[in-house]
Amino acid sequence: MTPLALTMGDPAGIGGEITLKAWRALRHSGPAFVAIDDQARLRAIDATVPLRPVASAAEASAVFAEALPVLAETGGAVASIERAAALALAGEVGGVVTSPINKSVLYAAGFAYPGHTEFLAALTGGAMPVMMLACPALRVVPVTIHLSLRDALAALTTGLIVDTARITHAALRRDFGIAAPRLALAGVNPHAGEGGALGAEDEAIVAPAVAALRAEGIDATGPWPPDTMFTADARARYDVALGMYHDQVLIPLKTLDMHNGVNVTLGLPIVRTSPDHGTAYDIAGRGIADPSSLIAAIRMAATLAAARARGQHPAP
Ligand SMILES: NC(=O)C1=CN([C@@H]2O[C@H](COP(=O)(O)OP(=O)(O)OC[C@H]3O[C@@H](n4cnc5c(N)ncnc54)[C@H](O)[C@@H]3O)[C@@H](O)[C@H]2O)C=CC1
Ligand SMILES: NCC(=O)COP(=O)(O)O
Numbered sequence: 001m002t003p004l005a006l007t008m009g010d011p012a013g014i015g016g017e018i019t020l021k022a023w024r025a026l027r028h029s030g031p032a033f034v035a036i037d038d039q040a041r042l043r044a045i046d047a048t049v050p051l052r053p054v055a056s057a058a059e060a061s062a063v064f065a066e067a068l069p070v071l072a073e074t075g076g077a078v079a080s081i082e083r084a085a086a087l088a089l090a091g092e093v094g095g096v097v098t099s100p101i102n103k104s105v106l107y108a109a110g111f112a113y114p115g116h117t118e119f120l121a122a123l124t125g126g127a128m129p130v131m132m133l134a135c136p137a138l139r140v141v142p143v144t145i146h147l148s149l150r151d152a153l154a155a156l157t158t159g160l161i162v163d164t165a166r167i168t169h170a171a172l173r174r175d176f177g178i179a180a181p182r183l184a185l186a187g188v189n190p191h192a193g194e195g196g197a198l199g200a201e202d203e204a205i206v207a208p209a210v211a212a213l214r215a216e217g218i219d220a221t222g223p224w225p226p227d228t229m230f231t232a233d234a235r236a237r238y239d240v241a242l243g244m245y246h247d248q249v250l251i252p253l254k255t256l257d258m259h260n261g262v263n264v265t266l267g268l269p270i271v272r273t274s275p276d277h278g279t280a281y282d283i284a285g286r287g288i289a290d291p292s293s294l295i296a297a298i299r300m301a302a303t304l305a306a307a308r309a310r311g312q313h314p315a316p
Pocket of ligand 2: 118250
């Protein structure tokens, strides 16, 4: 069984702690993963977790029940991501699960990408990536991602919405086995613009995207008033909600199910998931971090990797 690669994330955050907790939770059931990490720092977090240095990812599955396999990486968070992506491209791991990075810290150090999503896209061939967050009750895609609200509105175009929706639609079919995905597109403004009285974007930008997608045979609807499209009744009518800016869709998802949310990158040639949360500096080092979201991310990556390996849902 091909293991997954788990990156180290920000060493000052909760990534190491939840890595060790995830190994304790999964060691007997799997899925197996190899930590691309610094063994000394993991031991300092919890010396009671047995670690096993491995020279290659191929050794990881056989030892996973006994110890957490570690592929030594002392070059830091970015080097860990680069190594994991290279292993996934080479087929040595089934997919990449990333521990959280602190974006402002990396930006200050000159990191040129908004986040993992865009960095992994660049590392794996440059395809347009789409961020999706999923929990059992909801899947959401932010059309614009890590931009200020002002910049997000300026960046929002019908073309961007259509491209994002096409990638989402293809990935839900290929990777998630949904034969005819139903996409619900959020409006931008209160009440989806109230016929233009509360902003022009819904009629000028979002509605033409819905029309273009429907003309291609994609089951897209909207623009929906954002304040009512996340009720339980509304959620039953779609498979994924596309929001026009980050917080429009991440707030409902994290409010519904912060600890089971998974961030999955669509449109890449490799499988990539991560927990939905960040570095949680406020609780780092206290031993109280909840590993559930990371465990859900590991399980989802394994499911997607197995489907791709069977050729059931071929990679985009
Ligand atoms: N995939 C990634 O690399 C992500 C990175 N981030 C980064 O994380 C940094 C901090 O972001 P915040 O907005 O503060 O969000 P955060 O998710 O790190 O923390 C928000 C709140 O949730 C709590 N929390 C988060 N994860 C938890 C867990 N596993 N168990 C228990 N409590 C938990 C924290 O203690 C905090 O009170 C930012 O730099 C952001 O860019 C945020 C989201 C995803
Ligand atoms: N808010 C989601 C987030 O910050 C994750 O970004 P990425 O690092 O997965 O691109």
